[in-house]
Amino acid sequence: MVVLLSLAACTDDTEYTAGVWYRRSDFDGVARTDAAGFTIGNIGYLCTGYRGSTKDRLKDCWAYDIEANSWTQCTSMPDAAPARNAATGFAVGTKGYIATGYDATKKDYLNDCWQYDPATNSWKEMASIPDGTDGTNIYGKRYYALSFGIGQYGYLGTGYNDNYQKDFWKFDPSVGDKGEWTAMSGFGGQKRMGGMAFVIDDIAYICGGENNGSDVTDFWCFNPATGTWKELRELYDKSDDDYDDDYTSIVRSYACAFVIDGKGYIAAGQTAGGSYRSNYWIYDPLTDLWDGEDLTDFEGSTRSKAVCFSTGKRGIIATGGASTYYYDDTWELKPYEYEEK
Numbered sequence: 001m002v003v004l005l006s007l008a009a010c011t012d013d014t015e016y017t018a019g020v021w022y023r024r025s026d027f028d029g030v031a032r033t034d035a036a037g038f039t040i041g042n043i044g045y046l047c048t049g050y051r052g053s054t055k056d057r058l059k060d061c062w063a064y065d066i067e068a069n070s071w072t073q074c075t076s077m078p079d080a081a082p083a084r085n086a087a088t089g090f091a092v093g094t095k096g097y098i099a100t101g102y103d104a105t106k107k108d109y110l111n112d113c114w115q116y117d118p119a120t121n122s123w124k125e126m127a128s129i130p131d132g133t134d135g136t137n138i139y140g141k142r143y144y145a146l147s148f149g150i151g152q153y154g155y156l157g158t159g160y161n162d163n164y165q166k167d168f169w170k171f172d173p174s175v176g177d178k179g180e181w182t183a184m185s186g187f188g189g190q191k192r193m194g195g196m197a198f199v200i201d202d203i204a205y206i207c208g209g210e211n212n213g214s215d216v217t218d219f220w221c222f223n224p225a226t227g228t229w230k231e232l233r234e235l236y237d238k239s240d241d242d243y244d245d246d247y248t249s250i251v252r253s254y255a256c257a258f259v260i261d262g263k264g265y266i267a268a269g270q271t272a273g274g275s276y277r278s279n280y281w282i283y284d285p286l287t288d289l290w291d292g293e294d295l296t297d298f299e300g301s302t303r304s305k306a307v308c309f310s311t312g313k314r315g316i317i318a319t320g321g322a323s324t325y326y327y328d329d330t331w332e333l334k335p336y337e338y339e340e341k
Contacts (some may be wrong), residue, residue: 017338018337019338020337021296021331021334022331022332022333024330026328026329029060029062029328031053031328032049032052032058033052033326035047035058037089038149039091040091040118045063045064046064046307047087047089048060048061048084048098056083058085059077060073060076061075061076075122077123078123081123083103087110087143088101088146089147090154095116095118099129099145099156100112100113100141101143109160110141111131111142113171115173115179126179127171129156139163139165142161142165145165151202153171154171156171157187159193165193168184170182187220188231189216189218194209196208196256196257197257198258203222203223207219207220208266208269210253215272216251235290252266252269253304255270256306256307256315257308257310258309258316260310260312260314260315262285263282267298267308276304298331300317301327305321306327316331317333
């Protein structure tokens with residue numbers, strides 16, 4: 001039962017959970033996991049991924065019109081771009097970018113970057129992430145990295161390439177014809193793959209992921225205006241206060257992150273031990289606190305490695321997988337509606 005009212009209006013003997021998950025138009029492409037995506041305006045783009053039924057890596061791209069609730073196929077990535085899974089996507093201005101991932105044909109990690117222009121429905125190869133030097137453990141090639149766009153720049157970091165990574169790179173698409181990647185410094189967090197990022201008021205927040213079979217529990221924010229990182233409250237029950245008693249249920253990998261009205265949302269995903277998460281949590285940057293009390297669990301099949309779209313007002317989850325199951329459904333969270341327990 002969905003209720004469109006505030007909790008203050010509920011009777012004492014009726015219990016509700018906050019948030020209602022609505023199933024939207026199913027993804028028109030083949031079911032998949034490990035896709036990458038980005039959001040430009042009210043359009044979400046879903047590209048690449050892993051098709052479990054045929055064990056193929058993919059290079060197609062689809063646009064989801066959030067207002068119209070409809071999917072449209074876009075131009076696939078060009079022949080020069082390897083099919084891939086576990087890539088990452090971000091948007092800068094009116095263009096989207098797909099970078100890194102895994103090429104099963106060559107059995108190698110990727111460090112390339114491709115720009116998609118919705119205005120022309122076309123792809124362009126951009127500069128690759130530099131692939132390190134002898135004697136270092138820093139590689140441009142990787143999969144399960146995280147990325148985000150703020151202002152005129154893109155940012156990409158962490159991931160895995162036979163070693164867990166914690167480096168970050170800044171991408172300036174305006175330099176030359178193919179843009180430029182610059183190594184960043186200052187991130188003091190743990191190495192990870194499968195982490196999440198969301199952006200609120202031009203501040204990026206980094207959390208989650210796994211490292212050597214353990215969940216990563218640190219939580220950081222990045223301010224591009226000053227180029228500085230700041231560690232926030234750890235996602236773990238470590239204090240004597242009660243605010244973090246349930247924080248261990250926040251941590252996860254390969255989850256969805258989106259922003260609605262100035263708050264960050266983390267949903268779906270899995271623990272490093274392989275348990276799938278059905279709950280979601282809400283982060284308030286004004287208090288540096290998370291809220292997961294009396295929230296409605298995700299109402300689709302539990303999953304990880306889905307794609308999420310975030311407009312700042314709406315949050316969407318699409319595709320993903322769990323064990324040998326691969327999904328093609330699309331879900332939207334309405335956080336201000338309530339559902340009877």
